[in-house]
Amino acid sequence: QLNSTFYASTCPNVSSIVSGVIQQALQSDARIGASLLRLHFHDCFVDGCDGSILLDNSGSIQSEKDAAPNTNSTRGFDVVDNIKTALENSCPGVVSCADILAIAAEASVSLAGGPTWNVLLGRRDSTTANQAGANTSIPGPSESLSSITSKFSAVGLSTTDLVALSGAHTFGRAQCRTFSNRLYNFNGTGNPDPTLDTTYLATLQQTCPQNGSGTTVSDLDPTTADTFDNNYYSNLQNNKGLLQSDQELFSTTGASTISIVNSFSSNSSSFFQNFAQSMINMGNISPLTGSSGEIRSDCKKVNGS
Numbered sequence: 001q002l003n004s005t006f007y008a009s010t011c012p013n014v015s016s017i018v019s020g021v022i023q024q025a026l027q028s029d030a031r032i033g034a035s036l037l038r039l040h041f042h043d044c045f046v047d048g049c050d051g052s053i054l055l056d057n058s059g060s061i062q063s064e065k066d067a068a069p070n071t072n073s074t075r076g077f078d079v080v081d082n083i084k085t086a087l088e089n090s091c092p093g094v095v096s097c098a099d100i101l102a103i104a105a106e107a108s109v110s111l112a113g114g115p116t117w118n119v120l121l122g123r124r125d126s127t128t129a130n131q132a133g134a135n136t137s138i139p140g141p142s143e144s145l146s147s148i149t150s151k152f153s154a155v156g157l158s159t160t161d162l163v164a165l166s167g168a169h170t171f172g173r174a175q176c177r178t179f180s181n182r183l184y185n186f187n188g189t190g191n192p193d194p195t196l197d198t199t200y201l202a203t204l205q206q207t208c209p210q211n212g213s214g215t216t217v218s219d220l221d222p223t224t225a226d227t228f229d230n231n232y233y234s235n236l237q238n239n240k241g242l243l244q245s246d247q248e249l250f251s252t253t254g255a256s257t258i259s260i261v262n263s264f265s266s267n268s269s270s271f272f273q274n275f276a277q278s279m280i281n282m283g284n285i286s287p288l289t290g291s292s293g294e295i296r297s298d299c300k301k302v303n304g305s
Ligand code: HEM
Pocket: 031, 033, 034, 035, 036, 037, 038, 041, 072, 073, 074, 075, 139, 140, 141, 142, 148, 162, 165, 166, 168, 169, 171, 172, 173, 174, 175, 176, 178, 220, 243, 245
């Protein structure tokens, strides 16, 4: 239903406009591409890729921004607004906020050295948000592999999609509070997570002392923090996955994800190809099309509100 030429006549420069705003933002914030990619993920997993994550509280809207996986965590909304403003200046009323997130995700990956792909377009914007859905549908960092696999399956994504898309943790940051359960008293054992490399553990304990601030950030990829490459997978092979959910892909006994990690670690182009396909798969999660939904003029608000 979506297609790659949706704006060919109505906003032919949409990709370069989006890319230009992101390049500008990257000048002062090396992390912003990662943050934008994550917004698309957190949008698509809740009622599909419909821009629902962008709506602020107001009237009947209970913002997804206040759901547990997003609060004090998701960022980049200001850049989305800058993109929207630039697009409204060139092609007023044409490009949806949901499509902005999909285009920004591809531009962010490609600007960080990752793959490029033809983004499918034509999504429209929701008039509702689903805060409860955001709390239940987005996987958490301490969840088991089987639970995370179920959440991917619930939106039609496979185990290969899970392993490929987790490779997004090749860039960006995570706060101490999202992995500190691994550092001192893992699952009540009184010891750190045994699947954490001891040198890396020591570094993380320095960054995240017991009773320190949970909001201090650490690079998700300790080797190439801002580059989109396949080092995420060799990190897992070296017990240097930052989140429990990352390391589980390689360290869960008998898991079918192990061989996929090994293959993406040994073959960067296979990872890039699979990542691009899995991003297309994720971007296809129940979009609003045709006359459903609307083209918001402000990504934070439903039209006329
Ligand atoms: C598989 C289950 C996943 C879990 C449990 C998970 C969890 C997390 C957590 C806890 C953080 C750190 C947030 C913070 O500290 O504020 C994070 C960051 C990030 N996630 Fe995931 N994630 C998952 C999958 C994905 C997917 C599928 C993508 C995109 C395709 C993605 C992209 C990112 C990026 C780029 C960051 C860094 C964001 C930034 O620096 O602002 N993640 N993730």
